[in-house]
Amino acid sequence: MRLDDRDDIYQDHVLAHYEEPFHRGHCPRATHAHEDDNPLCGDRVRIELEVDDAGQVQSAYFDGQGCCISQAAASMLCERCEGCHIDELRKFTAPEMLKLFGAPLTPNRQKCCLLGWRVIQSALFSPLAASSESASEQASA
């Protein structure tokens, strides 16, 4: 699709992540998970992570519903964080998330973009009860 300058929020890579997301669904061996919403608009994102004993994110999945921006951003974030160490992810800042998203956003739409980022920051501190002790120790180390 041809996009003009004013169309830049919905750039092709944004729409691609919205229409064909990276890892939408459940993480088969999740060790960490968190879910939150943006009450203003009802956008909802859940992120599930599999973190190994060394603290590496082996896989990352998201699910949820909401606007194009919130869902595409969660997809990009899951793609970005696979293979990262959780210490690196904890240092991943909101401005870095907006940069990863790429398309320029007004302050109101930045909230949509940052929903997944907020959720993953909480997920890193939210080991699942059923997961191994070692993973939760790693996460809280």
Place this chain on the structure above:
Amino acid sequence: MNALRSAAAAPLLDPLALRADFPILQPGASPGPELVFLDNGASTQRPRQVLDAMTRVYEHSYANVHRGIHRLSEECTELYEQARGRVQRFVNAAEREEIIFTRGTTESLNLVARSWGEVNLRPGDEILLTLLEHHANIVPWQQAAARTGAVIRWVPLTDDGRLDLAKFSELLGPRTRLVAVAAISNVLGTVNPLVEIARQTHAAGALLAVDAAQSVPHMLTDVQELGADFLACSGHKMLGPTGIGVLYARRALLEAMPPFLGGGSMIRRVTLEGFEPAELPSKFEAGTPPIVEAIGLGAAIEYLERVGLAAIHAHELRLTQEAHALLGQIEGLRILGPAPEHKGGIVSFVVDGLHPHDAAQLLDRDGIAVRAGHHCAMPLHQHLGIPASTRASFYLYNTLDEVARLAASIAAARARFKRR
């Protein structure tokens, strides 16, 4: 009353002529494409007459009210009280002292919930609210219930988004102390049958509080004919400034209620031991009031009366009918609420595969301002099973052409997201 029939009989207004009075609606007044302002349910624009009236006060007449002996204070007090009189006549209150100036509908409803609620609600007493209320007519009552032990009961809706009057009658009972209801739903646009609600409410020995934020700007209001015990509205939704609102209440109720906020103006005398409250309406106007805003509201009412509320209502109904006709042709689009004959100038909708935020963002590129979200009515959206919706809300300066532009823009946005 059949809204369609009254619309047909009402005089027409010319929105293109009225638009000349609104600086912000002139080409080039704001950057970007020509503005199509369809977010009037949130706040309206102001005509030159209101802006000029306010500037005139600041430039020639401004001083604090009810205080100075000097000329400006007396002149400004006179203008402020004239505005009160204008509001009184506009809603047909029996007495000028029954009009309390507040900061807006929200403060007005909080005043009632706090002042009336705390001395009149007992544990087990019931407050009846409806599922289509704005948060401003929910949260103050939840707070009052938490403080007093009163219980909130909810009037459900019919499938097409009208109040279920049969259920309302069943819910009214000996423990019902107050019914608080919106005159017009700010999401569904439903015009509620207030006269019938008032009749049943009073027959049950309860009081009626009306959130009239969406009705007073758009149709004739007569608090006496209606039988409202309390009625609240906001200046900024009726061509007036922000920071000014109105609470109407019957004198006997206001006399019996304790003051809400304490401070200057609301007292007759203060001693080391305590205070005596002032007479109405000062009793409920603590501190320096929004003086120039009240005068601006008076100017807005003058403007609305000149255009005529019946003509405004009829015009908005035409726009709503047109919106239903055009939006209804878009595949995957669902309009919320009842048929146009039961609605005011509010049309909310959802579109398959197009989130309201994305819809609003794409409309904004065409210069069309709508609202997307839950519109401060989360319980209603939960009831409807949707997280958010897109709302177009009309006023006297909107045109049929703007409705057509809305529909075309939505169709294009829908096609865009669907194509991929």
